[in-house]
Amino acid sequence: MAKFPERVFSGVQPTGNLHLGNYLGAIVKFVELQRTHDCIYCVVDLHAITVPQKPEELKASIREVTAAFIASGVDPKQHIIFNQSQVAEHAELAWVFNCVARIGWLNRMTQFKEKAGKDRENASVGLYAYPCLMAADILLYRATHVPVGEDQKQHLELARDVAQKFNLDFAASIAANGFGEAFFPLPEPLIQGPATRVMSLRDGAKKMSKSDPSDYSRINLSDDADAIAQKVRKAKTDPEPLPSEVEGLAARPEADNLVGIFAALNGQTKPEVLSAFGGGQFSAFKSALVDLAVAKIGPIGAEMKRLTADAAYIDSVLCDGAARARVIAKDNMAAVKDILGFVR
Numbered sequence: 195m196a197k198f199p200e201r202v203f204s205g206v207q208p209t210g211n212l213h214l215g216n217y218l219g220a221i222v223k224f225v226e227l228q229r230t231h232d233c234i235y236c237v238v239d240l241h242a243i244t245v246p247q248k249p250e251e252l253k254a255s256i257r258e259v260t261a262a263f264i265a266s267g268v269d270p271k272q273h274i275i276f277n278q279s280q281v282a283e284h285a286e287l288a289w290v291f292n293c294v295a296r297i298g299w300l301n302r303m304t305q306f307k308e309k310a311g312k313d314r315e316n317a318s319v320g321l322y323a324y325p326c327l328m329a330a331d332i333l334l335y336r337a338t339h340v341p342v343g344e345d346q347k348q349h350l351e352l353a354r355d356v357a358q359k360f361n362l363d364f365a366a367s368i369a370a371n372g373f374g375e376a377f378f379p380l381p382e383p384l385i386q387g388p389a390t391r392v393m394s395l396r397d398g399a400k401k402m403s404k405s406d407p408s409d410y411s412r413i414n415l416s417d418d419a420d421a422i423a424q425k426v427r428k429a430k431t432d433p434e435p436l437p438s439e440v441e442g443l444a445a446r447p448e449a450d451n452l453v454g455i456f457a458a459l460n461g462q463t464k465p466e467v468l469s470a471f472g473g474g475q476f477s478a479f480k481s482a483l484v485d486l487a488v489a490k491i492g493p494i495g496a497e498m499k500r501l502t503a504d505a506a507y508i509d510s511v512l513c514d515g516a517a518r519a520r521v522i523a524k525d526n527m528a529a530v531k532d533i534l535g536f537v538r
Contacts, residue, residue, distance in 0.1 A: 235263055456482070
């Protein structure tokens with residue numbers, strides 16, 4: 195396989211009400227990766243409309259995600275932050291990939307089955323074809339690495355399948371157009387560290403989610419220090435002391451979740467956390483977790499509020515990022531058209 199310059203691409207849906215799971219599952223990694231890679235971070239608003247959205251709420255959510263990126267430490271001058279709908283080539287390449295991907299591949303996508311539920315015939319075509327757009331998001335920039343959570347690994351595998359099939363189907367044209375043996379890289383997943391899946395504070399078997407009716411199930415990035423402290427103290431636990439070994443967390447999902455959150459916020463492993471708190475009562479551990487969560491999340495929420503109050507600044511970041519993204523996207527889409535045999 196040809197050697198491609200390393201580039202990271204990742205997207206976050208503007209679904210509103212960002213929480214600790216979004217932060218630890220994605221945004222923390224974005225901040226780390228910008229120190230070592232050329233990064234493109236996208237607010238994937240085209241993905242958001244696969245299910246119904248209210249226009250004003252969608253606009254506010256796009257700005258909120260952008261503010262979260264910046265408040266968490268992503269530098270919009272050194273790296274690219276933009277919203278997907280400002281770069282038309284995303285939708286253009288997605289159509290090409292609709293013609294490359296196979297129906298059998300999409301039929302295997304578990305996330306469609308989960309989101310469509312029993313009323314699958316009434317789901318949008320966009321929800322079904324969502325993985326082709328995700329493949330286009332990544333491959334439009336010929337990205338080599340994608341930070342993903344467990345729920346997106348299958349979609350990244352499909353992006354690799356699409357890239358490989360395109361490279362094979364058009365191998366002769368790719369070579370004739372001067373791109374060697376492959377035009378698209380096969381993007382590699384960058385799996386998160388501890389707390390990849392942050393679970394509900396009320397039920398350790400359920401993922402932390404904005405759709406949970408209980409606000410006490412999650413720590414929102416916009417929560418103030420008092421709200422964060424209250425939610426951690428009220429988080430569901432069990433009567434047993436914390437174990438000293440990770441194996442002791444196996445049948446204790448709530449304890450495992452809180453230890454994972456502490457580890458991720460403090461840059462530690464679960465064994466390191468248990469070596470400090472193992473054998474102790476939950477009350478002491480929770481007090482330490484309150485202090486840590488308030489120190490880490492509180493300033494981000496405050497900065498997000500400041501940034502979202504300045505919509506003109508947020509929009510200028512997105513506009514500048516889109517202009518820079520468009521330069522890369524336009525060249526790569528032009529090459530795809532040449533490879534396919536379109537007349538330009």
